Amino acid sequence: MAVRYSVMKSTANHPDYKPSTITCACGMIYETFSTRGDFAVDICSNCHPFYTGKQKLLDSAGRVERFNRKYGRGGSKTGG
Numbered sequence: 001m002a003v004r005y006s007v008m009k010s011t012a013n014h015p016d017y018k019p020s021t022i023t024c025a026c027g028m029i030y031e032t033f034s035t036r037g038d039f040a041v042d043i044c045s046n047c048h049p050f051y052t053g054k055q056k057l058l059d060s061a062g063r064v065e066r067f068n069r070k071y072g073r074g075g076s077k078t079g080g
């Protein structure tokens, strides 16, 4: 019984993935596999404001505090 999967064919000419390092501007280095070799990025999950939350907290800290006071909620829960 012949079973043919397209994935079997694709493995014959798979891309040439090789160990690579991604270097971020913040100094973070990620080890991965890539067809393009080593390369650098300007931002990563280590330094992105979305992940660090620093910029976001600086901007919204006052509003959150006022909101909690207005509605009488404790501020024990950190947004995030």
Ligand SMILES: [Zn+2]
Pocket (backbone or CB within 6 Å): 024, 025, 026, 027, 028, 042, 043, 044, 045, 046, 047, 048
């Ligand atoms: Zn980074």
